Amino acid sequence: MRLHLIVLLALCGTGTTAAALSYSLRGNWSICNGNGSLELPGAVPGCVHSALFQQGLIQDSYYRFNDLNYRWISLDNWTYSKEFKFPFAISKWQKVNLILEGVDTISKILFNEVTIGETDNMFNRYSFDITNVVRDVNSIELRFQSAVLYAAQQSKAHTRYPVPPDCPPLVQKGECHVNFVRKEQCSFSWDWGPSFPTQGIWKDVRIEAYNICHLNYFTFSPIYDKSAQEWNLEIEATFDVVSSKPVGGQVIVAIPKLQTQQMYNIELQPGKRIVELFLNISKNITVETWWPHGHGNQTGYNMTILFELDGGLNIEKSAKVYFRTVELIEEPIKGSPGLSFYFKINGFPIFLKGSNWIPADSFQDRVTSELLRLLLQSVVDANMNTLRVWGGGIYEQDEFYELCDELGIMVWQDFMFACALYPTDQGFLDSVRAEVAYQIKRLKSHPSIIIWSGNNENEEALMMNWYHISFTDRPIYIKDYVTLYVKNIRELVLAGDKSRPFITSSPTNGAETVAEGWVSQNPNSNYFGDVHFYDYISDCWNWKVFPKARFASEYGYQSWPSFSTLEKVSSTEDWSFSSKFSLHRQHHEGGNKQMLYQAGLHFKLPKSTDPLRTFKDTIYLTQVMQAQCVKTETEFYRRSRSEIVDQQGHTMGALYWQLNDIWQAPSWASLEYGGKWKMLHYFAQNFFAPLLPVGFENENTFYIYGVSDLHSDYSMTLTVRVHTWNSLEPVCSCVTEHFVMKGGEAVRLYEEPVSELLRRCGNCTRESCVVSFYLSADHELLCPTNYHFLSSLKEAVGLCKAQITAIISQQGDIFVFDLETSAVAPFVWLDVGSIPGRFSDNGFLMTEKTRTILFYPWEPTSKSELEQSFHVTSLTDIY
Secondary structure, three states, rough: OOOOOOEEEEOOOOOOOOEEEEEEOOEEEEEEEEOOOOOOEEEEEHHHHHHHOOOOOOOOOOOHHHHHHHHHHHHHHOOOEEEEEEOOHHHOOOOEEEEEOOOEEEEEEEOOOOOEEEOEEEEOOOEEEOOOOOOOOEEEEEEEOOHHHHHHHHHHHHOOOOOOOOOOOOOHOOOOHHOOOOOOOHHHEEEEEEEOOOEEOOOOOOEEEEEEEEEEEEEEEEEEEEOOEEEEEEEEEEEOOOEEEEEEEEEEEEHHOOEEEEEEEEEEEEEEEEEEEEEEEEOOOOOEOOOOOOOOOOEEEEEEEEEEHHHHEEEEEEEEEOOOEEEEEEOOOOEEEEOEEEEOOOEEEEEEEEEEEEOOOHHHHHOHHHHHHHHHHHHHOOOEEEEEEEEOOOOOHHHHHHHHHHOOOOOEEEEEEEEOOOOOOHHHHHHHHHHHHHHHHHHHOOEEEEEEOOOEOHHHHHHOOOOOOOOOOOHHHHHHHHHHHHHHHHHHHHOOOOOOOOEHEEEEEEEEHHHHOOOOOOOOOOOEEEEEEEEOOOOOHHHHOOOOOEEEEEEEOOOOOOOOHHHHOOOOOOOOOHHHHHHHHOOOHHHHHHHHHHHOOOOOOOOOOOHHHHHHHHHHHHHHHHHHHHHHHHHHHOOOOOOOOEEEEEEEEEOOOOOOOOOOEEEEEOEOOOOOEEEHOOOOOOOOOOOOEEEEEEEOOOEEEEEEEOOEEEEEEEEEEEEOOOOOOOOOEEEEOEEOOOOOOOOEEEEEEEHHHHHOOOOOOOOOEEEOOOOOOOOEEEEOOOOEEOOOHHHOOOOOOEEEEEEEEEEOOOEEEEEEEOOOEEOOOEEOOOEEEEEOOOOOOOOEEEEEEEEEEOOOOHHHHHHOOOEEEOHHHHH
């Protein structure tokens, strides 16, 4: 048996003995179902589904229809149990606690057959005093109740009035009353994910034993004093003092690279005690601030805090400290009613570029460090600087936020409430308050988190009456809403974290919502706060359908994941767009038809006589449609940052829905389950570039805007070229005079009537030609080459089948693909099947005969493996 024993603290001096020990209970446990008919070993951290799979008792839960086949697992009541012997004399310790970092979700805990407590919240940390029941040889049991059955019981017991919604739409194939249990809300199903309401011990579990006193936690917040122009650090430490006498001593806080050290005298009275320290950084010391990706370095400083207490008790902690300020600016805008809504980091206005994060798997024990880093590295590789941790998932693990700190990814952090109304009985509120207080303490030290948001879409659900509540009953629900998000969550945030802003919901009208009594008549207003926008019927190539809002925090279009991703969880009979599997996997009502409708507006739909070829071509076309739609919408938001048109504009954020997938299915994601880049993610790499020309038409005039996220001004030129679809040589090209592109602005660079453009370029028509353009300085390309289609591609004249070949070579760990085409090729897609990695670009418009693309493998691979797996597709292949 492997012992997980850590000496945490030590008594210094003669006859030294350990003052605190931590004994981990990770590893093998025994799991049995409700009637005892099934018993098996299972890993902790983990869940029942994973244990059953690891023992070969079930298939992969994501295979075909197993989300329905394995529904019985979530409806049973499982028990986790373990017997263990301490490798030290337990009687020598004054206090012994059982610490559970995460329990999923409803359980009764027995220690040596004595009930010591219960859990009802997946997001809380639990500590139970077991001093009087612990022995040298011990048993522990967690008796779980089905979260599905518990939620139904809680809903039934709430007899005063209903708390909608009762159940998800039938197309989601989910469970009911998730709003009555403090558990990952999407685990009961969502419109992009399956229903797997897991049970288990999903985080660390351990026993802590100590004498004299114990440091339960410490946290800190850097605060910038504008008037004094200096940094301070507010430190908070919580102790459990088990000594019968006060414990005195000194605290030494040191940040060596900032030449800062400060000593404090403290005295801890018996019981639970909080120590608050204030560390001043001399204004004569240069403090390098933390910046988001693309705006500067992510400088951090190592800090140590040493408590030297009576009796030679030394407690030492270390942490990385980052310094940055964040402000949410809501102020009047000239020429527009309402208020701005944008963020300043270290005093500099930042356009937030990115996406929305959902849980990376239904089973959190499968979310490895490697997967987190891969997904988050893909965020910055696509020129993003922000993720919104969406309120229907989980508060992510510590490593997620540490990586965001390291990579410069700003985090918009929702509290875990989404698309529902919630009860406000005292037991529910007590559980929520404990959850929120714990998460604030756990997360507040991360510079990456720039805002707290109370919920996802619940203000809109209430005020837009999603659940058909009668007008006379609405005040009851408004009161509950204010009770939960304002009088409880907001109160805790303001008390626990003064270093970042808080809003009650997303979307919300921000300060206007506050002025209207915490709920707005139209929470999705273009004049205040943030908006969520979805429209699958209007033509997504028409930028006029998009809201010229202050901040777009959700928008998007669906696509299917690649065939290589689907192939792992399906069988040959499933490989059709109209198969039972394809319909089952689509959890958004009408989603498959909406994709084909939107694609059909501008592209010819696949009509191969080979069903498998048609399926693969349809998958490809949905990704083309999604990428082009989100490109058009995102570029509209980016070019709207500096202008007011018809009283609307000053857009300062674009976070598309959604970044990642929870399983292999159609969704709005740009990263497939496991991390493979869809075409959209390659497009994001370009449309989120720090410097970008954006083309669009208005009233038959073609415009190009320059968009800059840079901090400095640069001199450059704009080149505009026109190709016919049947020639790899441009029919015309023009270069502007040098101009200065101002940093942090979007400005008009070019305008020309389309008729004049076509006339200038010979015999061009809208259907026969395509426009491309780029910014350069001294013949050096400064940005991706962008393009504008003058007509739908299904109407393109002269577009012929392109023969594209590739010669693959290797340079160190990188592979070089030298491409050659026989004709202009739109949406060229390079695919290497299941080989993990990404290309330097993909889904591109190929207007030149040759092009070199790099492939960055995520795992060791060979040239021969790539050659065997490589396949190239362009739009001309399906016409």
